[in-house]
Amino acid sequence: MQVLLTGSSGWLGRFLAPLLASAGHDVTGLDISPGLHTDVLGSVADGALIERLFAERGFEAVVHSGALHKPDIVRYPASAFVDVNVAGTLHLLEAAVRHGTGRFVFTSTTSLMITRAIRAETGNAAVWLDEVSGPLAPRNIYGVTKRSAEELCRLYHDLHGLPVVVLRTARFFPEDDDTHAVPSGENLKANEFLNRRLTVEDCAAAHLAALEAAPRVGWGLYVVSSKPPFTPADAARLKSDAAGLIAERFPDAPSLYAARGWELPQSIGRVYDPSAIERDLGFRCPTDFAAVLTALRECGPLPFTHDPGYIPPKELAR
Numbered sequence: 001m002q003v004l005l006t007g008s009s010g011w012l013g014r015f016l017a018p019l020l021a022s023a024g025h026d027v028t029g030l031d032i033s034p035g036l037h038t039d040v041l042g043s044v045a046d047g048a049l050i051e052r053l054f055a056e057r058g059f060e061a062v063v064h065s066g067a068l069h070k071p072d073i074v075r076y077p078a079s080a081f082v083d084v085n086v087a088g089t090l091h092l093l094e095a096a097v098r099h100g101t102g103r104f105v106f107t108s109t110t111s112l113m114i115t116r117a118i119r120a121e122t123g124n125a126a127v128w129l130d131e132v133s134g135p136l137a138p139r140n141i142y143g144v145t146k147r148s149a150e151e152l153c154r155l156y157h158d159l160h161g162l163p164v165v166v167l168r169t170a171r172f173f174p175e176d177d178d179t180h181a182v183p184s185g186e187n188l189k190a191n192e193f194l195n196r197r198l199t200v201e202d203c204a205a206a207h208l209a210a211l212e213a214a215p216r217v218g219w220g221l222y223v224v225s226s227k228p229p230f231t232p233a234d235a236a237r238l239k240s241d242a243a244g245l246i247a248e249r250f251p252d253a254p255s256l257y258a259a260r261g262w263e264l265p266q267s268i269g270r271v272y273d274p275s276a277i278e279r280d281l282g283f284r285c286p287t288d289f290a291a292v293l294t295a296l297r298e299c300g301p302l303p304f305t306h307d308p309g310y311i312p313p314k315e316l317a318r
Contacts, residue, residue, distance in 0.1 A: 001102075003027050003211075004059045006044050006092070007066030009035025009313045011174060012107065016065065016204040023208055028057055031066060033313035044088030054095040061214075063207055064092055065107040070142045071178050075315070078141045085145035086152070093156040103214035104164045105207055106153050110196065110223060110272055112136060112143035113168070121269030125235035126195075130273040131168075131221055150221065157219045165210035165217055170225035170272050172200045174307040186306045187262040193289040194246065195238075195271040198226045199304050202285040209283040222277035226288045230271060238268040250289070256296040 003020055007013045008029025017037030020027045029038040030053070042049045044066055053059070068076055068084050089106065096104055110129065115137045118127050127133075138144045150166050157164045171192055176185045189197060198206075206224045213220070229249050230238060237245045243264040247254050257264055278284045291303045 001025050001060040002058055003061045003063060004030060004053065004057070004092075005037075005063045005065065006030045006088075007064075007107075008038045009033045010065065011200060011310070011312070012065050012172070012203055012207075013037060015200050016063065016207055019204045019208055020063070020211075025061075028053070028059070031313070033317045035313055043084065044091060045083040047087075047091040050091040050095050051098075054099045054101070059096070059099065059101050061103045061105075061211055062092055062096055062101060063105045063107075063211060064089060065207070067107065067146070068142065069312075070109075070111060070140065073140060073142060081141045081145045085142075086148045089149040089152050093152055093162070097156060097160045097162055102163065103211060104153065104156075104162055105210045105214060106149065106164065106166045107207070108146050108150050108166050108168045108221075109143070110168045110170050110225065112138040112147045112150075114143070114270070115139060118270055121239075121267070123269075124239060126238040126268050127270040128232045128235055128273060129270055130223055131276050154219065154221075161218075163214040163218055164220075165214045166221040167206055167210055167277075168221065168223045169198070169203055169206070170223070171197045172203045173310075174200070174305045175310040176308045183263050185308055186302065187257075187260075189304055189306055190262065190289075190292045190302070191265050193226045193287070193292050193304075194230075194242075194265070195228050195268050196225060197304075198224060198285045199287045202226070202287055206277065206283055206285070209277075209281050213281045217280065220280060222281070223272050223274050224277060224285070225272040225274045226285045227274060227278075228271050229289055235271075238271065240267070242266055242268040250293055252297065253293055256293055260296060 003025045009031035030040045031038040153164045156162050287303045
């Protein structure tokens with residue numbers, strides 16, 4: 001298929017573009033910054049550019065992963081988030097309908113599911129989060145605009161029958177967390193495979209699965225994260241004694257962590273449940289917490305990327 005990939009120079013795009021190509025698709029990469037897989041420099045906020053690209057290239061599918069993200073809040077005004085995340089998504093949906101594009105995959109975020117109360121983790125049990133969790137009350141302009149874009153996707157499916165799959169992806173960024181300094185970067189990422197992280201490679205694979213399934217699904221919205229080794233029955237124990245529960249499920253985890261100078265989480269306040277995408281699309285992230293422990297056990301490379309010096313291409317361009 002002729003596929004338009006937005007955000008092709010970004011962290012996800014650099015893995016997703018070659019994966020799409022290896023699956024036999026002819027990919028046009030669109031980004032505001034140059035990159036190995038970017039063919040067209042420009043913004044999704046430029047409606048005239050989007051219309052011209054659709055008219056010239058006859059896209060059969062769109063994978064819309066380009067966006068301003070949560071760390072960009074300190075760099076860009078709120079209006080820029082609206083222009084890119086909302087208006088940009090609308091430009092793509094309108095063009096897809098006008099030109100008969102057959103499928104649309106949108107990269108959303110689990111961040112929009114986190115209210116201030118959930119973030120504060122004041123409850124007596126971990127919050128179990130899936131596609132029906134709510135009411136949704138995003139706590140920043142990033143979450144608000146991604147939620148608005150999700151609703152545009154739903155609307156254009158309802159009005160025009162455009163097959164759309166929305167993926168609410170958990171964390172897969174390579175840099176250090178911009179709000180948590182303890183534990184350290186690699187330790188924090190390893191811990192997050194218990195409840196809210198996936199690898200960028202698995203994230204790209206989820207997008208390919210969504211692209212292939214979109215006509216069959218019609219409309220789908222899915223949480224995408226590593227499968228947690230817990231169930232909702234563990235919610236109270238996760239909040240009060242996560243380290244003890246982890247040690248019961250993975251007996252050598254404490255010693256493997258200690259040998260690395262790491263710490264297991266004492267409390268886990270929320271868990272993302274990706275059961276629906278496994279049920280409907282047959283997709284499950286291959287990399288999970290057990291894979292992290294296997295790497296520690298075998299003294300091998302960690303199965304995820306940690307790059308504290310990573311700078312998004314658009315910031316390098318600035």
